[in-house]
Amino acid sequence: MKKKKKILLVEDNPDDAELVLLSMESKKIESDINIINNGEQALDFLMCKGQYINRDINDLPDLVLLDLKLPKKSGVEVLKEIRKNETTKYLPVVIFTSSNMEQDIKQCYINGANSFVRKPVDFNYFQTAIEKLSNYWLVLNEKYNLE
Amino acid sequence: MTDQKYDILLIDDDYDVLVFYESTLTLNAYSVIKATNGNDGIELAKKHQPQLIILDTRMPDRDGFSVLAELKKAEINSFVILNSRKQAASFDKIKGFNLGADGFLDKVVKSEEFIARIEAFMRHKNTINELKENQKLLNSIIEYSTNVFYIIGEKQILKYISPQVEKLSGFTAEEVMIDRTKLVTDNPINIIGIEKSKIAFDTGEHQGNYEMELKHKTGRKIWVEVRETPVIENGKVVQIVGSITDITEKHKLEEDLKLNVEKYKELFYAESDALFLIDNQSKQILETNIAAAELYGYSEQELLNMKNVDLSAEPDQTAKITIETPIIKDNIINIPLRYHKRKNGSVFPVEITGRFFELNGKMVHIAAIRNISDRLKLTTELEKYKKELENLVEERTKQFEQQNLKLKKSHGAMTFLIEDVNDTRLQLTKAYNNLKAVNxxxxxxxxxxxxxxxxxxxxxxxxxxxxxxxxxEPLDTKIxxxxxxxxxxxxxxxxxxxDLLKLSRISKVNIEIEKVDISKIASEIITDLVEDKKYINHKYLVNNNLTCFCDKQLIKVLLLNLISNAFKFSSKVSKPFIEIGAVIINNAESIYVKDNGVGFDMNYKNQLFAPFSRLHTDEEFDGTGIGLATVQRVINRHGGKIWAESDLGKGATFFFTI
Incomplete structure (x- = not known):
């Protein structure tokens, strides 16, 4: 049986999270998706800390969809931590946000984002974006595993 | 040590004669020494300087003449008498006298006659000695005197002049003897002397001293005083004895004095101040000058008959000061102001300077009077000017003080102003910081x-x-x-x-001015736009070589807005046409974007560039109302200008200059 690809969606707004899920459903994308609504928890998840202490540290997602505007730790800070940590260093991180501010885009790439995608307002485009992202990062892309 | 004095020396080779003379003389109380030959005799004569030497003319080894010559040569002063045994020949006597013999003694045998002769010789010798002494005295007088002595004989012949004349005149006595006229200058005063000298000779009467002007060999003038005394013998003038005294120095002093006196007199008379010489006791005017005559209106003669008090308008004061001024030599007093009166009675102010001194045993003073009417007038005027000046200064000072006060006020105001400016600056800084915060x-x-x-x-x-x-299920169409x-x-x-974000971004970015190829950018924008199906019918023209100094990114935004507007608003006409070009308006190159679309009502042109303002409905044309606001903002950031011209239905043209 083909193992489902895993997505970590870091998104504080449950509506947006639902739209992502809706899109995946409508585009028939099968994946194991974890939704975490703040940056700190997302890091705990990845580093197996706090409530995720019993998680297997090597059980990393195939893609992290990271919103920028998050409570507590911002998306950029989360990104920085991911790139700093040895195990998560090469994790594919796609910024998925409403902003298209230049300084945001710049900051993300400087800190090692793999991609920057703006959430389209038109839901048709939104769905297409999710579809394309999934196809690329979960299907086409070969990720680098440390072990 | 002086040797014993002997009266008589006998020199004779005949011993018998010697003994005879010796015994005779000794008997008559003469002391005698004797020599038997000439050389011994010379020795004794030198040694004893006898009064008388009786010398034998004929002696074997050396004769009397030779001895006499030697004696005279040795300047033996003794009276020498030559003695011969027989009557001496005339030529012998002549020879003897020529050699300096004082007498001859023929051989005598009688002792009485011999003694008588010796005594006669002795007397004769004494007389001669006296004469010689006198001569010596006279010579020394003549020699040591600074005066020159002379003797003039008959017919004005100069018989003698003392050697001192050389000291006086540079000419030797001999030179003067030959021609004395070369001593005398042609000064007329000399004629008086010469006349006096003649009269003295003619009359034998003393004519008194006179002065003459002589000249030195070098040409220098010498003044002398001459004293002449006529010498009378047998009631007849035989000669004139004169002495000349050099009085050049004295004469010069006298001349100088005379000159000075004259000069002072001249000065006295020429002095511009009125001068009076006044006797203190009598107050009589002794001397005065022209200036005084002119000042007082009297003649000089009239003044000399007046007293100083007669000239004063305050005679009591004048009299008092004339007498009471302490009688001290060289005492000088100054009276700064006194009033005097003229002959015509007019009174005027004078300043007086008086110098008191003794003159010929009387106390006198010279009063220098200066009319100070002008000075007083001047002083009064000066006083007036001074007052005026003081008033002026006072006035100016007041003005100055007022101005100063004003300045002080202004200064105060300025201080406040500066404080205000400082305040304003603070406020501005605050506002700036606020703005920054707001930003x-x-x-x-x-x-x-x-x-x-x-x-x-x-x-x-x-x-x-x-x-x-x-x-x-399929949805209801309404839903x-x-x-x-x-x-x-x-x-x-x-x-x-x-769009709003874009607009805000334009205000934020830093602009970089460079030369931008407008034609190229416009062409690129149009190329993108015409890919849209909506604009498939559009024709366009982009003029070449359009350039502009501006920020490339911002001008892109501007052109995109203007060009897409032009495409949009012309999309409903049958033959849409867009033109981008440049035109000179008011000396400035203006770039324009022109379309032949719907245009706009010029009445609303002021609303064109306001944010969110739209002149068309969404049904007609979609849009946010931000585009032209963005364009306006780009223009503002460049300090440029943008405006539009349009006729409804005939398209619109947007011009801009940067």
Missing amino acids: NELEAFAYSVSHDLRAPLTRINGFSNAIINAVD KHYLNRIQVSSQQMASLID
Whole structure:
């Protein structure tokens, strides 16, 4: 049986999270998706800390969809931590946000984002974006595993 | 040590004669020494200087003449008498006298006659000695005297002049003897002397001393005083004895004095001040000058008959000071102001300087009188000017003080102004900081807008879409329409937000001015635009070589807005045409974007560039109303100008200069 690809969606707004899920459903994308609504928890998840202490540290997602505007730790800070940590260093991180501010885009790439995608307002485009992202990062892309 | 004095020396080779003479003389109380030959005799004569030497003319080894010559040569002063045994020949006597013999003694045998002769010789010798002494005295007088002595004989012949004449005149006595006229200058005063000398000779009467002007061999003038005494013998003048005294120095002093006196007299008379010499006791005017005569209106003669008090308008004061002034030599007093009166009675102010001194045993004073009417007038005038000046100074000082006061006030005002400026600056700084804070807030706000305002739109759009999918049956057309409206609106709002963000960004970025190829950028924009099916019918013209000094990114935004507007608003005409070019307006190159679209009502041209203002409905043309506001902002950032011209239905032209 083909193992489902895993997505970590870091998104504080449950509506947006639902739209992502809706899109995946409508585009028939099968994946194991974890939704975490703040940056700190997302890091705990990845580093197996706090409530995720019993998680297997090597059980990393195939893609992290990271919103920028998050409570507590911002998306950029989360990104920085991911790139700093040895195990998560090469994790594919796609910024998925409403902003298209230049300084945001710049900051993300400087800190090692793999991609920057703006959430389209038109839901048709939104769905297409999710579809394309999934196809690329979960299907086409070969990720680098440390072990 | 002086040797014993002997009266008589006998020199004779005949011993018998010697003994005879010796015994005779000794008997008559003469002391005698004797020599038997000439050489011994010379020795004894030198040694004893006898009064008388009786010398034998004929002696064997050396004769009397030779001895006499030697004696005279040795300057033996003794009276020498030559003795011969027989009557001496006349030529012998002549020879003897020529050699300096004082007498001859023929051989005598009688002792009485011999003694008588010796005594006669002795007397004769004494007389001669006396004469010699006198001569010596006279010589020394003549020699040591600074005076020159002379003797003039008959017919004005100069018989003698003392050697001192050389000291006086540079000419030797001999030279003067030959011609004495060369001593005398042609000064007329000399004639008086010469006349006096003649009269003295003629009359034998003393004519008194006189002065003459002589000249030195070098030409220098010598003044002398001459004293002449006529010498009378037998009632007849035989000669004149004179002495000359050099009085050049004295004469010079006298001359100088005379000159000075004359000079002072001249000065006295020429002095511009009125001068009076006044006797203190009698107050009589002794001397005066022309200036005085002129000042007082009297003649000099009249003045000399007046007293100083007669001239004073305050005679009591004048009299008092004349007498009471301490009688001290060289005492000088000054009276700064006194009033005197003229002959015509007019009174005038004078300044007096008096010098008191003794003259010929009387106390006198010289009074120098100066009319000070002019000076007084001048002083009064000066006083007046001084007052005026003082008033002026006072006035100016007042003005100055007032100005100073004003200045002080101004200064105060200025201080306040500066304080105000400082305040303003502080306020400005505060405002600037506030603005900065606001700006930061705005940025944060813009960020929020970008993210937070947009995010809900995504959801509205998303979920309204989801409804369609969530319902199995086909939706009622009405519901479908409503859902569609929700979706379009959310999309419109999203693009509005994006435009607003663009607008805010334009104000924020730093501009970099460079030469930008407008033609190229416009062409690129048009190339993109015409790919849209909507604009498939559009024709366009982009003029070449359009350039502009501006920020490339901002000008791109500007051109995109203007050109896309031009395409949009001309999309409904049959033959849409867009032109981009440049034209000179008011000496400035203006770039324009022209279309032949719907145009706009010029009455609303002021609203064109305001944000969110739209001159068309969404049904006619979509849009956010932000585009031209963005354009205006780009122009503002460059300090340029933008304006539009249009006729409704005939298109619009947008001009801009940067």
